[in-house]
Amino acid sequence: MEEKINEHNPDIVALELDRLRLKSLINDERSMSGPVFIKLIQKFQQTIGRKTGVMPGEEMLYAYKKAVGEDRDIALIDQDVRNTVRKLKAVHLTEKIKVGAGLLLGFVSRNKFNISEIPEEELIDEILYEMSFKFPGLYRVLVEERNRYMTKALRQLQEENPDQTIVAFVGAAHRKAIENELEGMR
Numbered sequence: 001m002e003e004k005i006n007e008h009n010p011d012i013v014a015l016e017l018d019r020l021r022l023k024s025l026i027n028d029e030r031s032m033s034g035p036v037f038i039k040l041i042q043k044f045q046q047t048i049g050r051k052t053g054v055m056p057g058e059e060m061l062y063a064y065k066k067a068v069g070e071d072r073d074i075a076l077i078d079q080d081v082r083n084t085v086r087k088l089k090a091v092h093l094t095e096k097i098k099v100g101a102g103l104l105l106g107f108v109s110r111n112k113f114n115i116s117e118i119p120e121e122e123l124i125d126e127i128l129y130e131m132s133f134k135f136p137g138l139y140r141v142l143v144e145e146r147n148r149y150m151t152k153a154l155r156q157l158q159e160e161n162p163d164q165t166i167v168a169f170v171g172a173a174h175r176k177a178i179e180n181e182l183e184g185m186r
Contacts, residue, residue, distance in 0.1 A: 004167055005066055011164035013067035014075040014154060015060050016171055021081050025061040063169045077153035077168065079146060087145070091137035099135055124172050147174055151181040 005013065017025070067074050088096075132139045154168055170178060 002062075002066060004169075005063070005070070005072075008165055008167045010072060010167040012073040012075055012157065012161060012166045013063055014077045014157060014166055014168035015063060016078045016150065016169060016174065017057075017060050017064075017076050018078045018080045019076060021057065021078070022060075022064065022076060025057045025064070060169060073164075075153070075157050075166070077150045077157070077170075079149040084141060084146065087141040088138070091141060095135055095137050099138060121172075121176065125176070128173060143173055143177075147177045147181070150174060151178050154178065154182060 015022070064074060128139070128143060131143070150168075150170060154166070157166055168178070
């Protein structure tokens, strides 16, 4: 992240966060809260974070602090986490049970996914492809809808700030789709 900020010297740093998640990161309130299914996802993220040495949100918090320290504008481009949670609650129960069981049984490790490293783009594509078929409701809520939301937010940010340089930091599951959408508008 630091090298991207230094390389591009952006006026605006856009982050895959909303106000609530940023506040939670700043106040180090990454507690397990919400429905059981959400707690299970949070636990899985924390497990991956411990294995990779990068806790969930840590990179976004670092980019936020660096941007603040360098007096750069910050744009939060993700949808309100409460909307995501609300939409997750509407996903069919059998799909949530399948995901929960998969997480508990370690389905990710069977997909050649070494949780001690950040996966390569090809593996991320493969996992997203599998998720879209095995868990279409979750894929729609966690990936597709948020990709659209963040792409729209970035487009609006570009339109409102045509002469400013913007660097966006999003997770690996979102990066390629957002880049493709933004490239398509040029």
